[in-house]
Structure formats: structure tokens, C-alpha cells
Amino acid sequence: MASTATSLPAPAHQAAKVALNAALAENNIAEKDGTQNGDDAEPGEIQEVDMQAQAENIRTVFSDPKNFNVKHPLFSPWTLWFDSPATKGRNLPQTPMSSFPQTPLPQTPGGLAAAAQGWMEDIKRVISFDSVEEFWGLYNNIVPPSQLPQKANYYLFKEGIIPAWEDEENKNGGKWSIQLPKDKNRANVDKMWLYTMLAAIGETFDPVVVDAESPDSPPSSLITGVIVSTRPQFYRLSIWTRTAPNGSATDEDTKLKDRVEAIGRHFKTSVLGYTDSAKLAGPLATEVEFLSHKDSEKKGKQAKKIIV
Numbered sequence: 001m002a003s004t005a006t007s008l009p010a011p012a013h014q015a016a017k018v019a020l021n022a023a024l025a026e027n028n029i030a031e032k033d034g035t036q037n038g039d040d041a042e043p044g045e046i047q048e049v050d051m052q053a054q055a056e057n058i059r060t061v062f063s064d065p066k067n068f069n070v071k072h073p074l075f076s077p078w079t080l081w082f083d084s085p086a087t088k089g090r091n092l093p094q095t096p097m098s099s100f101p102q103t104p105l106p107q108t109p110g111g112l113a114a115a116a117q118g119w120m121e122d123i124k125r126v127i128s129f130d131s132v133e134e135f136w137g138l139y140n141n142i143v144p145p146s147q148l149p150q151k152a153n154y155y156l157f158k159e160g161i162i163p164a165w166e167d168e169e170n171k172n173g174g175k176w177s178i179q180l181p182k183d184k185n186r187a188n189v190d191k192m193w194l195y196t197m198l199a200a201i202g203e204t205f206d207p208v209v210v211d212a213e214s215p216d217s218p219p220s221s222l223i224t225g226v227i228v229s230t231r232p233q234f235y236r237l238s239i240w241t242r243t244a245p246n247g248s249a250t251d252e253d254t255k256l257k258d259r260v261e262a263i264g265r266h267f268k269t270s271v272l273g274y275t276d277s278a279k280l281a282g283p284l285a286t287e288v289e290f291l292s293h294k295d296s297e298k299k300g301k302q303a304k305k306i307i308v
Contacts, residue, residue, distance in 0.1 A: 040264045070133060075203045076221075077130035077159035080138065083123040084152035120164060128159055144190040148230045157196055157225030160238060163240075165293045169224050174244035174292035176264045178272065180235045181284040189235045195271045196237055199227045204270075205239065207262045222259065234284045239267055244292035247304060257306070262308040264288055276308075 059069050126142075129135055145154065155163035165171060180189065199205050206221045222241040229236040245257035268274050268288040281287045290306040 043082050061146070064097055066137070072133060073131050074129075074135070074201050075161075076201075077128055078135075078157050078201055079128045079157055080126045080142075081123050081155035081157065081163055082126050082153070083155075084149050098247035102174050108296065120162065121287045123155070123163070130159075132201075132237075135197075139194070139197075145193050145228045145230060146186050146190050150230055150232050153229045153252045154225060155225060155227050156200060158223075161224050163225055163227065165296075167224075170192065170240060170293065172243050172293075173222075173224065173241040174290055174295070175240045175261075176267055176288060177236055177238040177282065177284040177286070178268075178280065178288045180237070181282075182234050186236055189228070192237060192272055196226050196228070196239070196250075196267070199207075199266070200239070204265050206259070207266070208259055223262065237272075239263065244294075245306075246292075260290060261306060261308060264290055264306065268308050 005181070037165045048218060117307070129138060142154075143264040148154075152235060157163050158169075161167055163170075166223075173230050177292055180192075185192075200223055204221075205223050220242075222243060224240045224242050227236075231236070241255060241260060241263070245260060265276065268278075269276055272288070274280065276287075279287070287307045290308075291304075295304055
């Protein structure tokens with residue numbers, strides 16, 4: 001994919017600015033401490049700093065997608081996974097990410113059910129990253145969803161969480177999802193997927209995390225991962241959560257439902273760009289809907305959806 005340096009959303013530009021300023025500030029502090037003085041400087045002497053020259057030596061992913069030397073850490077490390085019909089039963093598939101090193105599957109507490117283990121044999125763990133710059137370096141070198149083959153999937157999950165219902169971090173959760181007709185959304189799906197990933201790694205989906213009263217120890221985000229799937233006639237975007245309301249109407253469950261609904265509204269309005277009152281369902285299309293993983297197995301009227 002071509003570099004998106006001139007068309008990135010404001011949060012991405014802000015992240016690059018913060019990374020640049022942090023690097024400059026670090027260098028400036030070092031010089032005030034006398035740790036980067038020239039050979040002829042007296043102990044403790046402060047040399048005049050050429051900030052322009054320093055800035056020219058700092059390369060972000062926006063100016064140099066392959067050789068950037070500044071990293072801005074994310075709140076959590078993430079892993080990109082991929083599968084498609086081409087990956088079935090192959091150890092080293094010819095996928096859009098075949099140039100990236102393949103890494104072993106992580107071990108999860110208690111392991112996975114046999115059915116999940118079989119499915120995981122076909123999904124490929126592509127690469128892990130923990131900085132804004134590494135994310136953009138990855139994004140600039142993978143095939144966008146609009147160009148993926150049918151029945152392919154990208155899974156972006158927090159490091160250590162396998163994109164399977166049976167994972168300990170997912171089994172009590174659910175997912176927000178929207179299904180979009182392919183013929184009407186081929187030009188939009190790449191941007192939607194990019195903004196979904198940015199919201200996930202930027203921790204903006206879950207309002208409790210963003211508005212935490214104690215920044216030093218914010219509560220764990222409900223978000224475990226995000227997925228984009230290509231099918232013959234539609235795209236599907238999903239956001240997975242680690243817990244889901246159970247309909248008990250207790251105070252705790254009501255608060256959890258409000259929190260989950262806030263994630264869905266943010267997904268619909270701020271990420272996908274629809275108005276809050278927009279009706280999206282139609283041929284091959286759905287509303288923005290939440291369903292617990294346990295209810296997903298019911299496949300009938302007993303399943304309780306939340307719709308925003």
C-alpha cells in the first residue's frame with residue numbers, strides 16, 4: 001500500500017508530533033546535563049544546540065516508512081493475524097504478508113478446545129508491535145482489505161490473546177459487528193478498517209479507560225481485538241470484548257451494558273462515520289450489532305442483540 005503520509009487522520013499526525021517532540025526534548029535534556037558536549041567542552045558547560053540539525057536526523061514512519069528511528073509506545077502491544085483459503089494446511093503460505101517472519105502460537109492458560117486448536121492451525125501470526133511507528137510500518141506494507149481474496153480475514157488482537165472464542169480473555173465476551181455490501185463499500189472499507197485499528201490501538205473505544213480518574217492505573221479495556229473479513233458479497237468489521245452483559249438487570253450488569261453500548265456508538269459514529277440515528281440494515285447489510293459469544297452459538301430468536 002502506498003504511504004498515507006498526506007492523508008492521515010488527526011490522531012495519527014498528533015502521535016507523530018508527540019514522538020518527534022519527545023525525541024527532541026530527550027536530546028535537549030541530555031545536553032543540559034553535559035552528557036553530549038563536544039570534546040573541548042568544560043565539565044557542566046552547555047553547548048549551543050542546533051535543533052534544526054537534530055530534527056533532520058529524526059525520521060518518523062511518516063517521512064521514512066522503512067527506516068524510521070523514532071518510536072512512540074502504545075498502551076498495549078498488539079499482534080496481527082491473517083488467514084485465507086490460501087493458508088489452509090500450509091506452513092508457509094503465499095499470503096500478502098509472506099515477507100514477515102512467522103512466529104509460534106502463544107500458549108494460553110488452560111489451552112484451547114480441540115476444535116479451536118484445529119482452526120488455529122490455519123491462522124498465521126504475522127507480527128507483533130508496540131509503537132505507533134511500527135504500526136504504520138506494518139500498515140504501509142500489507143494488502144488492504146479491498147484487495148484481499150474472498151474468505152480472507154485480518155485479526156488485530158492484543159498480544160497474548162488468540163482470536164478465538166475459547167481464549168480465556170474472550171470466552172465471556174462478545175462482539176460488535178457490522179456487515180457491509182461489497183459493491184457499495186469497496187472504496188470505503190480500507191478507511192473503515194484503518195480507523196477501527198487506530199481506535200483499538202489508541203484505546204479510544206472504551207470510555208472507562210479514556211476517562212479513568214487514576215491515569216497511573218486505569219481499568220482494563222474491554223477491547224481484546226478487531227477483525228475485518230471479506231466474503232463473496234460483503235465485508236464484516238468486528239470489535240471483540242472480554243466481557244458481555246448477561247441481562248440480569250443488576251447494577252453491575254447495567255453499568256456493563258452502558259459501557260458496551262458506548263463502545264458501539266463510538267464505533268458507529270466516530271469510527272465508521274455514520275450519524276447516531278442512521279439506519280443501516282438492508283440487503284446484505286446489518287445495523288451495528290452486539291452479540292455475546294455465548295448467544296452467537298444459539299443461532300435463533302433466543303440470542304439477544306444490542307443495536308445502536
